[in-house]
Amino acid sequence: MAATEAHGIVIAGGGICGLATALALPGIPSLVLEKSRTLRAEGGGIGVQANGWRALEQLGVAQDLRETAQLITSYRDVWLQEDKSTQEDEYPVRTELRCLNRKDLIEALAKDKPAGTIRYGCQIAAIHEDPGSHGALLTMADGTTIKAKVLIGCEGTYSVVAEYLGLAPARTIPRPVLRGFTTYPHGHHFKNEFLRLRVGEFFIGRLTITDTLVHFFVTMPTPATELTRDLKKVRDLALEDMVRLRCPAEIVDMVRDADPETLNLVTRLWYRPPWEAAFAGFKKGTVTVAGDAMHAMGPFIGQGGSAGLEDAVVLARALARVVGGDGEARQEMEMEMEMETKMVGEAIGEYIRERRLRVLLLSLESFIVGVLLVRSPAPVVKLACVALLILLGTRSLRHANYDCGRL
Ligand SMILES: Cc1cc2nc3c(=O)[nH]c(=O)nc-3n(C[C@H](O)[C@H](O)[C@H](O)COP(=O)(O)OP(=O)(O)OC[C@H]3O[C@@H](n4cnc5c(N)ncnc54)[C@H](O)[C@@H]3O)c2cc1C
Incomplete structure (x- = not known):
């Protein structure tokens, strides 16, 4: 039987959020485990609003990506009614919005990673607590095991890490x-x-x-x-x-x-209801989640990918304070493992505190838009939804004003 490998920071899933998290941890080695055999770059276009571009700037890939897509300057909503009349509404986008080819985004996030950072064909099948480190013991689909001092679940909506943290499975809307x-x-x-x-x-x-x-x-x-x-x-x-x-x-x-x-x-759209974003425990020891694994929100406000990029920046900033940056100084301190674990746990707690309200508001907004689009609610519910969307500033894209800050 192969010996168990031991690693510091392990990132589960090499999608937008997992690759961004690895990129946001410069100088701090991490291992990305991706179940696909190659970079998973399919999936069409992805709208990126100003908040996403701020995160991409911190990751150092915004400039090249901007050259691949022009600015989108207006929204146009057209409703063809049954009586063949048309309702039309056009309004300007007052913030940066571009539609990227997801392939370009994924390739930019994966570029220049040190050899061995992304390990393909590695599907995590199960996770147990590692009593030695308060981290996690991962069992891969091929039966091999990996110990992680820190585990970040970025495997999207079917997240084994989210399950380990006790989160309910993301819900689905059967809409192809x-x-x-x-x-x-x-x-x-x-x-x-x-x-x-x-x-x-x-x-x-x-x-x-x-x-x-x-x-x-x-x-x-x-x-x-x-x-x-x-x-x-x-x-x-x-x-x-x-x-x-x-x-x-x-x-x-x-x-x-x-x-x-x-x-x-x-074939279906995935979401976590806003009340889960408000109350779920996103942390156990030094294990946490980011991206869709934390806050799947469907495509209704086009913010899932950008929110994952923000997670990456905020989490890496919190971790860098205790795990890296001044690696030499840290070695000199010869920090006790227990102390290190405690500090990493606190850094993850800080990340969750910083993300909680943001993720709640985005999930709420996306949830309400989803209700209006998919469920054709009763007039009174519709009115309440519209009022909430006005409060949230949906039409003016208030959610795009958010700045996740510097790395
Ligand atoms: C139709 C549609 C349109 C959308 N449009 C937009 C948009 O315009 N703008 C926007 O910002 N967002 C949009 N989104 C949302 C956006 O696509 C997601 O929020 C984003 O892709 C999530 O990124 P992620 O890295 O968290 O997860 P994912 O992209 O799902 O990546 C997860 C990765 O983990 C890997 N993985 C899964 N399980 C395991 C395992 N057990 N072990 C190892 N690896 C594993 C997967 O292979 C995958 O590579 C849209 C979503 C949909 C469905």
């Missing part, structure tokens, strides 16, 4: 979303906008990336169980309904002409 990119070799001539179109039970979005590239999503009413795994057939099924519902031709053409290899289907 087809995503993709469409290239217009001669230019698309659309405004640089985020168009949101409601027609029947379809909710369709289009975000411009460059003069020749757009990202789109189509939220479909069809139950996922009725969809095949063949994404071109799923697209054709969506197109059939879109034509029947008299979707504008430019939208139908965009979906029909999508680059087939960029099509991607999410």
